[in-house]
Amino acid sequence: MHLVMGNPSRARQEVRLDAAAIEQLLERVGGPVEGERSGLARLAEVDAILSVVPEGESWARLQRMRANILVQMPGEGAADYIEQALGAYEQALRFCSPETNPVTWARTLSNCSVAWRRRIRGRRAENLERAMACLARIGDRLNPERHPRLWASSQANLGNAFLQRIVGDPRENIERAIDRYRCALTIFTPHDYPDLYCRCAANLAHAYEIRIAGDREENMEDAIALGRLALRIHEALPANTEWARLHNNLGSMYRSRIAGDRAENVESAIGHYRAALRVWKRAGFADDWARVQHNLGVAYRKRARGDPEANLKRSRGHLRAALSVRTLERFPSDWLRSQHSLALTETQTGNWPQVERIARDIMRFLGDAIAGLGNWYEMRRLIGAASATKNLGVLAIAEQGNLADAFAFLIQGRGLVHRALLGAGQTSGALDAGDADPSFPPPGEAVIAFCVPPLDGRDLPVFVACADDRAQPVRLVRLTGLDRAALESLFERKAGRESSWLDGYQVLLEQGDPAAFSRAMERVAQTLDGDLAPLWQVLDALPASVRRLRIAPSGALSLFPPSMLRGGERKILNRFDLVSAVGGLSNASAFVARDTGRRRLLSVADPTGDLPHSRAEGNMLGALFESEASLLGKRATKQRVLDAVSRAGPLDYLHFACHGRFRWRHPEASGLMMAGGEILRLSEILGRIRLGSETLVVLSACETGIAEYRELPDETYGLALAFLGAGASAVICSLWPVSDRSTRLLMLKLYEYLHAGVSAPAALRAAQRWLRDAPGDELQSLVQQLDPRVRAAGDLNADCGSGSMRIKWVSDDPPGRAPGERPFAHPFHWAGFVCIA
Incomplete structure (x- = not known):
């Protein structure tokens, strides 16, 4: 018996079947789907046969092939195609089990997990959980000794899913991903499965790179060691896209490395990025090429060796190359990251009009589109980059002498960021309801707005706005020496206990004794009291009609209540009602x-x-x-x-x-x-x-x-x-x-x-x-x-x-x-x- 295929509409009358004929069909319609039209033609062939084949093992194989085609289908109907694919996988699973046909059962569940991960409808978090459930079933039911590759693949894919997971404790999710990768690597050894070992080891290295638990420096060293080992094994394989990905990832690890010489680490990062470009050419790998161009732009901005001006010029060139692919229309999140990096580079060159333009473009984007991007963790990183760019824009506007515009941009930008955060949290965003003029304080109120630039070595700008001060309604106070690094030294945890705000705070949490925290409070208060002395002079000169002080903190200053400053205790708490500002300024x-x-x-x-x-x-x-x-x-x-x-x-x-x-x-x-x-x-x-x-x-x-x-x-x-x-x-x-x-x-x-x-x-x-x-x-x-x-x-x-x-x-x-x-x-x-x- 054999299979004759012609016009699909005549298939019912011309089909004569045997196992070999079905195998030929599956081989012909399998493989990547290159377009919707091609996929629909393949579906027509499969559906024609499905209509005459009785339910059973062959019918189930056809259902799996049909689902595999549907999952890859592009176009406006992609959401419907994936729903159909999930139904087809469910039908196929009726005719296989881990006892009777474990290989087919495992492959079907694995493909089903891909469909759940790509699903467009429903909540993304729930879809990922369903995908993980499919992979977990494979790991639980399949015998790793009889089917090592399938079992190890399920563990590696489950590790990938834990890194993408939205629900649960992120710290625990990363630890569970590391555990799954380690399980997979008991099977994927360099000798037996060199390509799969390299891929899994690279993913494990990334998990260590972003690990929350443990020592940050040790985690990064473990990540680099794994990446270098995978790269050595890969040297015996063709220089393919996995090899390029390893080089790109190692470049990012070296760029963020804590141990070793910082200048040498940046040089190593640049070398790895350039190696990746040997495979990732723009012609065939535009997205990956743009990713490496972005990374090179960041690395050259941080480079300590060579001519500083030349490094910044190369940084600008690489970032603009990345943006030629990462357009706002096609890749909005990548566009935002590259624009933020370009703004940092232009800040170091003092190109203030360009920094202002980038910042205003990003704020417009934030107001229009960011709530529709990716998952929550991704959005938080993007919102953070947008917020930092906004601060660069404030600095740029102030440097050009427009203090009132700089203050308005800062306040309006904070409101936009908060609305974006609320949108990411799926709320109606009632934060600024009733705001009449969210960019300037009403009579009787003064606003202190801090703005920590995301670059070390910059004095901390502080705006004081007060409508009652008719002579100078917006003032700019530059706090010399109180830059981002200085604030981190006051607040962030360090090697020596009780040396900073958060060191004392940690002792309080662990031991319940407020003594260490109280000492840290006093040290920070004493330091800030001196650093903020120029600000106290401005507050002392405010009109007597001002009775309320709204304070918009920045960075680590949000941890510190102004009411406990010694200068504040004399001059602030005794004179003003204090409010910490969020969003607009007129929440009356x-x-x-x-x-x-x-x-x-x-x-x-x-x-x-x-x-x-x-x-x-x-x-x-x-x-x-x-x-x-x-x-x-x-x-x-x-x-x-x-x-x-x-x-x-x-x-x-x-x-x-x-x-x-x-x-x-x-x-x-x-x-x-x-x-x-x-x-x-x-x-x-x-x-x-x-x-x-x-x-x-x-x-x-x-x-x-x-x-x-x-x-x-x-x-x-x-x-x-x-x-x-x-x-x-x-x-x-x-x-x-x-x-x-x-x-x-x-x-x-x-x-x-x-x-x-x-x-x-x-x-x-x-x-x-x-x-x-x-x-x-x-x-x-x-x-x-x-x-x-x-x-x-x-x-x-x-x-x-x-x-x-x-x-x-x-x-x-x-x-x-x-x-x-x-x-x-x-x-x-x-x-x-x-x-x-």
Whole structure:
């Protein structure tokens, strides 16, 4: 029997089948699909045979081939083609299993995983999880000794998927990818599978390059060692595209290398990039060629050897070559990266008009299109690059003498970046609702806007804008010596403990002792007090009509509350209501005095059952408000909290007294701890909570005001932005693990002022000054002055059933403290809370 093929419409009448004929068909229609027209012709042949072949093994093989063609189909119907492919793979899997036909079963599942990964419809995160499930099934059911190559391929592909994964902890995903690659390399040895070994080793090297766990320098050295080993093995193979990819990846590793001589590392990077170009020519590999051109542009900008002017000229040339392929229309994310790198190069040459043009182009792009690019991690990197370019644009406009335009570009750009972040979090973007003029402060307010350039050696520009200062509404203060490197030395972790802000912070987290952190706070405050002296002079000269100071921090300065500066403690906290700026500048509802007749509060307190002061805090707030709802202890599950917020209607106050957690490298995983160990994550706040524009959110919890600042140099991305994105007027939150006892006092005083109708920033300022200055005997007398209902609510003895759990009002006073001494004078107790709007 044989197969005769002619006009597909006559196939039913002319088909005569045998196994060899079907094999011939599959061989003819297999291979890469070169275009939609060619693919449709192949599908017609397969469909003609499928219509007459009975269901069984041969029918299943045809279904697999049909699915393989559909997955590759280009054109406007690609989404439909992939859906059809998934259906065809499902049909094929009915006739094979790991017991009866393990090879066919594994190959079908592997191809199915590719279809899920390429799927256009549905949520990308869910599609990737389905793809990973297919690969995991192969690894679980296939015998690695009987089918080593298929099993190892499933492990290597699963490693790739973990690196692309959107859900879960990124740190854990990278570790699981490393584990899968290592499993694959037990089979893919240089002797048995040299090509597959090189590919898998290169992917493992990349995983080490981006690894979060472990020592950064050691990870990079492991990555380079793996890459060099794979390259040595590859030398015996043809110089193909995998060889070029290895050289390109090694170039990037050397460019980022910590160990060794920096100048020599850059030279090694350039050498590897140039080797990659021996294979990746523009004619046949335009995208890869452009990638290497971009990398060479970055490397020459960082080059220490040779003539500096010539290096910058070559950097510009390579980046412009990359942009000849990486156009905004075809490759918007690559275009943004290369434009950012070009702006850095032009900044070093002092070509300010060109830097300004690039920055304005990127800000227009950010406003129009970035929310539709890639996954969230990819978008965050792109948004970070856009934010850094915006700062270069601000510097360029200022260098050309246009201070008002530079300030407006900075503020408007920050608003655009925040809206892009909110868009990436799939929210409606309520952040700037009601903004009348987001680029300049209203009367009675001054704005301090910091702008850290993404280059070392540049003085820190600080803008002071004030409509009341008619003679000079925008001033520029250059803080000499306080560049990005200087800020990193103050805040970033170093080899010696307690030497920086984050060193002391780490001791606080690990040991629970605030002493080291307090010392670090004092050192940083003393240094900044001197560095910011020119700024204090400008603030002292502001008109007396200015009563509110809005501060837009930049970089690591977002970790430091201005209220604890010694200069600030004398001149700022005593004179101004302080607000940390996010987005536009006219979110007026945050600063309006509250109607004392409206008292709608929803409080969530002590969900984890280990914060008795927080439980008392929730009880006491309930006694203050007539229209109040509370979720205490085990009742405060995540779902109940979400349901309570959605049913509450317009709220004046949403109060959380609980544990908070900030994830430094991955702020989207930050959240509030709810009952049962659940976490109300930042992404869920953005996606599932909607608040009224009058709602003040108070996060009486640890680390709720910390924000990502390394990838996002000028903006804040953390829990505060999430609640603002959900519609809140302002958020009061903390910058470090706060004391449960002093926080309870601060919160009670805060709500006393709020209850009297004071605006959020004014109430926080008053409560902080009161706690800072109050002697111990005054704190004791406060208890006697409380409303009896509030005082009774603060006694947890009845709730806990044990005298040992009874709350103390003044807890940190050692016996024999001198009368009149202030037990909470240190900024650790009160300065950590900030008002963000």
